[in-house]
Structure formats: C-alpha cells, structure tokens
Amino acid sequence: MTSIERTAYPRFTRAPSVKELRTLYTPTPTDIAFVATTARGPAQKFGLMILLKVYQRLG
Numbered sequence: 001m002t003s004i005e006r007t008a009y010p011r012f013t014r015a016p017s018v019k020e021l022r023t024l025y026t027p028t029p030t031d032i033a034f035v036a037t038t039a040r041g042p043a044q045k046f047g048l049m050i051l052l053k054v055y056q057r058l059g
Contacts (some may be wrong), residue, residue: 010058025053 013020027035031052039045 012057024057028055 016024027049031049033053035045035049039048
C-alpha cells in the first residue's frame with residue numbers, strides 16, 4: 001500500500017527528525033526576501049513565512 005505522504009492528500013509526518021526540520025523548514029534567502037517585501041508587520045511576516053513553508057512542503 002502507498003504511504004500517505006505519496007497520495008493525493010499529503011500530510012505532515014508525525015515525528016519529524018531534526019534533520020528534516022532543518023532542511024525543509026529553514027527559510028531560504030529567497031523566502032526571506034519575499035516575506036520582507038510582501039508582509040508589513042512582524043506578526044504578518046511570521047504568519048506568511050509559516051504559510052509559505054507549509055505550501056512548499058505540502059504543495
């Protein structure tokens with residue numbers, strides 16, 4: 001049977017490793033530049049960065 005991560009409805013892994021957290025969720029300079037030019041305040045920048053990384057991960 002196909003794992004849930006490879007189906008049409010991807011999900012987060014239950015217990016990601018430290019390596020996975022670092023490689024997948026650390027913002028790149030491009031991500032930082034996009035958020036800096038798009039969002040205004042610190043709370044909005046934080047929220048946008050979370051949404052961006054979730055979108056990149058789940059598609």
